[in-house]
Amino acid sequence: xxxxxxxxxxxxxxxxxxxxxxxxxxxxxxxxxxxxxxxxxxxxxxxxxxxxxxxxxxxxxxxxxxxxxxxxxxxxxxxxxxxxxxxxxxxxxxxxxxxxxxxxxxxxxxxxxxxxxxxxxxxxxxxxxxxxxxxxxxxxxxxxxxxxxxxxxxxxxxxxx
Numbered sequence: 780x781x782x783x784x785x786x787x788x789x790x791x792x793x794x795x796x797x798x799x800x801x802x803x804x805x806x807x808x809x810x811x812x813x814x815x816x817x818x819x820x821x822x823x824x825x826x827x828x829x830x831x832x833x834x835x836x837x838x839x840x841x842x843x844x845x846x847x848x849x850x851x852x853x854x855x856x857x858x859x860x861x862x863x864x865x866x867x868x869x870x871x872x873x874x875x876x877x878x879x880x881x882x883x884x885x886x887x888x889x890x891x892x893x894x895x896x897x898x899x900x901x902x903x904x905x906x907x908x909x910x911x912x913x914x915x916x917x918x919x920x921x922x923x924x925x926x927x928x929x930x931x932x933x934x935x936x937x938x939x940x
Contacts, residue, residue, distance in 0.1 A: 784822060787822050788856050795808070802842055803842055805823065825860045829859035848904040848907065851902055851904075852902055854899040863891060
């Protein structure tokens with residue numbers, strides 16, 4: 780249902796939330812999230828344009844969230860890179876299905892509305908505070924069989940003075 784771009788944006792945003800408020804380099808983010816650096820730069824540009832992340836050059840600079848993780852809904856990240864499309868008119872162009880959708884497309888649109896609601900009511904901070912202790916973005920390694928394995932280690936960044 781969600782594009783790879785959305786997946787990458789969510790990984791990057793969660794990583795920044797874990798490091799917040801400390802800025803990170805694009806390379807640190809790419810390594811930790813396993814997102815190709817060139818693609819990550821494009822995703823970060825979209826998040827910056829939407830005011831979700833900020834970038835600062837120079838010593839001590841890097842990329843950081845523009846707001847507190849508790850103030851950033853998951854829907855904002857999704858819509859920044861690949862907006863969820865609602866069904867506003869018949870995808871088949873059937874005239875009798877206008878202005879009201881047929882039962883199929885009406886149900887599909889209601890399902891999309893529920894997804895939007897769930898993503899709007901979930902923040903980055905909530906994802907990091909899972910009551911079961913599960914953490915997003917555990918270090919992942921691809922096995923020779925192509926399976927992602929998640930050991931319990933976390934990614935540590937060098938501390939800044």
